[in-house]
Amino acid sequence: MRKNILITGLPKSGKSILLKKIISGLENKVGFVTNEIRENGERTGFEIETHLGERSTLASINFKTDFQVSKYFVDIDNLDRMIPKVSEFNNENILFLDEIGQMELFSENFKKLVLKYLDSPNICIGTLSKIYSNDFTEQIKKRDDVILVEISEENRDPTEQFLTTLIRKIQKAKRYASEPERFLIKENEVTVTTDHGIKNLKKLEDRWVCDCNFFAENNVCSHTIALEEVKKP
Numbered sequence: 001m002r003k004n005i006l007i008t009g010l011p012k013s014g015k016s017i018l019l020k021k022i023i024s025g026l027e028n029k030v031g032f033v034t035n036e037i038r039e040n041g042e043r044t045g046f047e048i049e050t051h052l053g054e055r056s057t058l059a060s061i062n063f064k065t066d067f068q069v070s071k072y073f074v075d076i077d078n079l080d081r082m083i084p085k086v087s088e089f090n091n092e093n094i095l096f097l098d099e100i101g102q103m104e105l106f107s108e109n110f111k112k113l114v115l116k117y118l119d120s121p122n123i124c125i126g127t128l129s130k131i132y133s134n135d136f137t138e139q140i141k142k143r144d145d146v147i148l149v150e151i152s153e154e155n156r157d158p159t160e161q162f163l164t165t166l167i168r169k170i171q172k173a174k175r176y177a178s179e180p181e182r183f184l185i186k187e188n189e190v191t192v193t194t195d196h197g198i199k200n201l202k203k204l205e206d207r208w209v210c211d212c213n214f215f216a217e218n219n220v221c222s223h224t225i226a227l228e229e230v231k232k233p
Contacts, residue, residue, distance in 0.1 A: 001177065001229045002145050002220070003170050004118050005125040005163065006100075009151040015127040018151060019098050022125065022163055023051075030089040031096035031117075032082065034058065045072060046103070048082050051096075056082050059103050067106045074103045083109050091121060094167070099127040100137060111136060118143065123170050125163070147220065162218060169214065169222040176226035183230055192223050199223045 007015050016034060023029050029051050037045040037057065045060030056078045057063075063073035089095060095117045104110045117124045118140060128137060130150070141148055147166070151159050176182055176192070184191045188203040200211045201223060208224045215221040 001170075001173065002147050002225050003121075003123050003174070004143065004146045005123070005166065006128045006141065006146055006148050007126070007151055007159075007163070008128045008130045008148060010130050013130075013151050013153060014156045015151055016098050018156060018160055018163070019096060019125065019127055021160055022167070023094070023096050025164070026094050028090075028092045028094060029096060030093045031086050031098075033096070033098040048079065050082060050085050052085065054082065054085055067103075069102050072103070074106055076107050079104065079107050080109045083107075083113050087113060087116065089120070089122065093122055095120065095122050095124040097124070097126040099129065100140070101127075101129045102132045105134065105136060114140065118145070123167060125167070165214070166218075166220070169220075170225060173222040173225035173229070176222060177229040180230050183227065185231070190227055192227065194223065201227055 007018060009015050020033055023031075023033075032048045032050045035047050035049055035055075036043050037047050037060065044062065046058045047055050048058050049055050057075065058079055059069065059072040059074045061071050061073070063075055065073045065075055067074040067076060097114065097117065100114055114126075117126075128141070140146065149159060149163065172195075176194070182193045190201040190208070192199045192201065201208050203209075208227055209215065210221050210223045212221050212223060215224060
């Protein structure tokens with residue numbers, strides 16, 4: 001099921017700010033965000049903050065380690081010590097990671113955490129740098145269960161509203177997919193009995209399209225996500 005949301009964009013586009021706004025309204029959540037560390041108005045490093053408020057310094061100009069990004073030295077041990085604190089979750093939790101980036105990807109344990117989140121049945125929302133990529137990030141961007149959303153300074157506000165709504169749509173898609181009797185499938189045409197009436201879907205080339213308003217605006221909706229799951233072998 002397409003239930004993993006990855007927010008990508010250039011530096012200073014507001015990926016982390018957007019993620020923090022979205023998760024601030026969620027109760028059942030597990031994961032961590034990355035905060036800047038500033039001294040005398042200057043950025044000197046980054047810290048990890050878990051959903052429980054636990055903090056650990058990820059990188060600093062004052063460290064001396066074998067791992068460096070720009071002027072910041074990354075302490076992998078600090079990161080690895082925090083991973084067990086965000087590794088346990090239940091099916092009701094929404095998972096979040098800020099960010100799947102160069103600093104964090106020095107850690108093999110972090111890569112395992114990313115895959116654990118993405119492979120879980122839970123909704124996962126994370127941030128992904130647009131200027132850094134490697135085989136690992138390219139592979140996760142190509143996953144069938146990933147919705148990639150690009151953010152910029154210009155579209156930040158409507159993207160926040162879209163993502164908040166999309167999370168609810170995915171939650172609804174999970175419920176619809178668990179009730180296959182809602183779907184009447186006739187080759188390349190499907191009708192879905194939703195909470196708000198009948199929706200009609202058609203297969204065009206290799207994708208399903210829906211006649212609902214949300215799909216018309218965003219090319220994705222709870223009905224198409226659910227149908228993709230129902231039609232899996």
